[in-house]
Amino acid sequence: MIDETLTMIPGPTPVHPRILDALARPTVSHVAPSFVEAFREALAGFRTLCRSESGQPFVVAGGGTLAMEIALVNVVAPGERLLVVSQGYFGDRYAELAQAFGIPCDVLRSEWGKAVAPDELKARLASGSYAAVTITHVDTSTGTKSPAAAYCELLKGRDELVILDGVCATGGIDEPFDAWGVDVLLTGPQKAIGAPPGLALALFSEKALARRRSRAAVPAYYADVLRWLPVMQDPSRYFSTPCVNEITALAEALRILHTEGLEARFARHARQARAFRAGIEACGLSLFTEAPSRAETLSVVLYPEGIADAAFRKEMAARGVVVSGSLGSLAGRAFRLGHMGNIGPAEVAATLGAIEESLAALGVAVPRGAALAAAAPFLAPGA
Numbered sequence: 607m608i609d610e611t612l613t614m615i616p617g618p619t620p621v622h623p624r625i626l627d628a629l630a631r632p633t634v635s636h637v638a639p640s641f642v643e644a645f646r647e648a649l650a651g652f653r654t655l656c657r658s659e660s661g662q663p664f665v666v667a668g669g670g671t672l673a674m675e676i677a678l679v680n681v682v683a684p685g686e687r688l689l690v691v692s693q694g695y696f697g698d699r700y701a702e703l704a705q706a707f708g709i710p711c712d713v714l715r716s717e718w719g720k721a722v723a724p725d726e727l728k729a730r731l732a733s734g735s736y737a738a739v740t741i742t743h744v745d746t747s748t749g750t751k752s753p754a755a756a757y758c759e760l761l762k763g764r765d766e767l768v769i770l771d772g773v774c775a776t777g778g779i780d781e782p783f784d785a786w787g788v789d790v791l792l793t794g795p796q797k798a799i800g801a802p803p804g805l806a807l808a809l810f811s812e813k814a815l816a817r818r819r820s821r822a823a824v825p826a827y828y829a830d831v832l833r834w835l836p837v838m839q840d841p842s843r844y845f846s847t848p849c850v851n852e853i854t855a856l857a858e859a860l861r862i863l864h865t866e867g868l869e870a871r872f873a874r875h876a877r878q879a880r881a882f883r884a885g886i887e888a889c890g891l892s893l894f895t896e897a898p899s900r901a902e903t904l905s906v907v908l909y910p911e912g913i914a915d916a917a918f919r920k921e922m923a924a925r926g927v928v929v930s931g932s933l934g935s936l937a938g939r940a941f942r943l944g945h946m947g948n949i950g951p952a953e954v955a956a957t958l959g960a961i962e963e964s965l966a967a968l969g970v971a972v973p974r975g976a977a978l979a980a981a982a983p984f985l986a987p988g989a
């Protein structure tokens with residue numbers, strides 16, 4: 607293997623060999639019956655993942671940011687107001703997108719590491735109305751999981767459309783689209799779904815599609831869902847050449863995901879998060895994110911006094927494990943550890959071992975084996 611490292615960053619995540627095999631199959635025509643079937647399966651598998659009966663899935667070449675743009679431009683017109691609920695860098699990105707499209711927006715922002723309290727949203731909604739509200743399910747910059755279900759409950763029966771950014775959650779944390787009343791769920795394949803990056807995924811409710819249809823035009827061409835709709839309803843149709851290999855790989859990733867089962871997969875993510883946190887704390891490190899808001903998909907770990915970010919990550923890389931630095935005001939103060947997608951006890955053990963050894967190499971005394979011993983009780987299924 608040329609680059610045999612364990613990629614434990616909050617996306618992209620390790621890609622299972624079965625998915626890599628699917629990616630490496632010969633590129634076929636975008637209208638070949640085998641590809642059309644794989645595309646159809648990927649669309650259906652994505653909708654099932656979101657626990658939706660009637661949501662309309664869209665899968666197009668791009669990234670999570672394109673999915674954010676697709677969600678916004680199709681349901682909020684320039685000049686209409688948007689409310690952004692932000693717990694970090696990616697929440698704030700929605701305010702930037704709004705600005706780029708001439709959409710005035712209010713931002714309800716939490717302190718980093720905490721979530722916006724549902725009561726704050728309630729108070730804001732009591733004093734104004736919006737075309738839509740954006741919610742980041744897990745903000746990858748801060749490791750914060752928002753109380754998305756509670757926010758959605760407050761928005762039920764109101765005119766605002768609910769846009770949920772699931773990029774760092776979908777596939778690892780439950781997102782019951784129909785039950786929560788979400789209007790657009792957007793996500794990417796490269797995190798808890800465990801496929802390679804390169805696609806923008808979005809699920810639109812009937813209300814969201816009706817909002818798009820009520821407008822003669824939107825300030826987009828490639829990102830206009832009405833141009834894609836015929837393809838998503840019949841993948842043998844053409845609008846823009848779909849990325850055949852990535853969609854084939856997504857179909858395989860979703861096959862793996864549904865074979866595991868949603869409940870089992872979400873429970874595994876919760877167990878692995880607990881295991882990592884127990885191991886990290888056994889090393890004497892502390893977590894940045896406030897306890898009730900910690901996401902199951904990543905952890906943000908504060909460095910002890912005297913440990914430099916670059917030195918620590920270099921030691922980790924020398925042991926074959928790649929973790930991420932932090933963004934914004936956390937840069938240099940914490941590392942981000944992804945624990946989502948197709949990983950299991952072997953990856954947890956290898957990563958915790960590398961953390962222990964890297965700390966020891968940098969002069970932090972850690973009892974050998976303490977991290978894994980603390981994590982082990984959480985690793986068995988059913989723990």
Ligand SMILES: Cc1ncc(COP(=O)(O)O)c(C=O)c1O
Pocket residue numbers: 617669670671672674696742744745746747771772773774794
């Ligand atoms: C929560 C969240 N939203 C949106 C994005 C943007 O996705 P992409 O980098 O694929 O454009 C990211 C990327 O990490 C993310 O974590």
